[in-house]
Amino acid sequence: TGFKVLIIGAGPTGLSAAYHLRRMGHAVTIRDAADLAGGMMRFGIPKYRLPRNILNAEIARIEDMGVRFQMNHRVDNVQDAIDDGFDAVFLAVGAQIGKRAYIPAGEAARILDAVNVLHDVADGEAPLLGRRVVVYGGGNTAIDVARTAKRLGADEAMIVYRRTREKAPANDTEIQEAIEEGVLMKWLSTVKHADAGVLKIERMELDEKGFPQPTGEFEELEADSLVLALGQEVDLSLINNLPDVEVREGTVHVDSNMMTGRAGIFAGGDMVPAERTVTTGVGHGKKAARNIDAWLRKEKFEKEPIPKVVEYSDLNPWYYSDAPHAVRPRLEGARRASNFDEVVQGLDESTALYEARRCMSCGNCFECDNCFGVCPDNAVIKLGPGKGFEFNLDYCKGCGICVTECPSGSIIMIPEKS
Structure with a gap:
């Protein structure tokens, strides 16, 4: 078509967009700060859930289509990237920064970040977790870290979460598989203090509205390390010089066509308000590709009507x-x-x-x-x-x-x- 599209981020959202844009005939370049493509599929999802030979084969198919990968290429300034001659840009940076929480801790306490732990394991660098590992959080990342700790040789891995199992954001299947592997679960509990080899835990209880409330009842847990898995954020520094791109509560605001306030710059996946899953990211990539294609051709993308669902x-x-x-x-x-x-x-x-x-x-x-x-x-x-x-x-x-x-x-x- 003669149009060039830059995709920033080689995770599921960026790869999906690249695949569909290439099929539409556009020249596509992906830039990513990592040395290998895949994003959180490679550095966040453990191998026992997503074998790397499968992931590598999928990426190879996209590369064979003619998509150009520029790895180890961190984009710090989107405007400079636009000046490279691209007709449109798709922002698809994943949420790879772990959220921090203030937990009083002694100097010898070993507190780690879940995202960094999984990234290190993916790189072949086993972190020093110790024999007894406590993971604070109730999402899929928390479950992944606990199951990974068991595989790295921990005698005991425990999930501590302030709500009930029913309210945990992790998939129930993942929770059940973790239990089968010997991961312990401590629901309605929160970490109040961390020190060398020991954690102070407060028991919670549900109020009449179903919200957890502190009880003032404490216990101590032996733990060599505490891993925080309290959610993730996106590094939005690459759009600091784009005043037209609006940020709301840590995510980029886009219209129904996934375009930001700056014409020709689109965003999707973890960068926009949505469920942060691989499936959602892949869907965003396809939707963005259709809208980018329509914008480049100066057309309007008409969404196909939803066919009747056969019961x-x-x-x-x-x-x-x-x-x-x-x-x-x-x-x-x-x-x-x-x-x-x-x-x-x-x-x-x-x-x-x-x-x-x-x-x-x-x-x-x-x-x-x-x-x-x-x-x-x-x-x-x-x-x-x-x-x-x-x-x-x-x-x-x-x-x-x-x-x-x-x-x-x-x-x-x-x-x-x-």
Whole structure:
């Protein structure tokens, strides 16, 4: 197309945007301060959740498309990057700065940051956590650190969180897997003081509105280190010289098209108000790519209407044979704690094909020929493999048999216009 787009950040949001922009024909360059692409997928998510060979293969596919990666290239000034001749810029910097909390501590207390711990482990530099590790926080990062500590040889890893398990932001599956691996959980508790080898913990209780309140009841926990996992923030210093880009409560304000207050500069992922997950970031990348493409072409991106959701009641399951779902292989808890092997593994090729055949293709025609076979008026015309069917309305009398007999609910009857 002749247009050049700069993406700042090689995490899930930036990689997703690069993939879609390249498919649209634009020249795409990604700049990132790290030596390897992947962002928090590489430096925040442990290997037992995301094997690095899988991540590397996905990044290689994007690079093979012609996306240019400039690693070890920290962008401190977006304006200078714009002056390099790019037509649009997408800000996709991840939240890699751990939030700090004031916890009174003695000089010998060992207090670490969860993000740095996971980053060091990803770099192959095992941090000195000790035999007894306490992680303060209830999110996925806290769970990851506790499970990682067990894999690094800690005798005891414990989560301390001020709310209940039901209120913890971590995925329940992650919590359960951590418990299976021997991670201890201490809910409704908060850290009041840290010292060498010991923590002072206060028990909390819920008030009538369900909010945790201090009780004045304390206990001591033996701990060689305290790891803080209280959330993460984005380094927004790269936009300090852009007064048109508005920052609200630590995130960048964007419009419905993901554009900032400065024309041609877009933002997404952790930089904007949204759930901070890989899935959300990938979605933001795709949405941003569509809007950047439309802006470059001086067009307006028209969002496709959401199709009707086909419910189970719209299907005709009589045509489907019962087929139990395949269970993905999982490492037993005892085998997990000593290595970083993938816990929930993928399916082999034959099992994956079997699972694909279980799909009911809800709302989508898969050319089963039912409508063609049951039509009493020969109004259904086969267009050939992969092309579906056509209905000759001159022959169709609207009996609705084809709709009734469609297994996937992909045929809809509408009143004929007079």
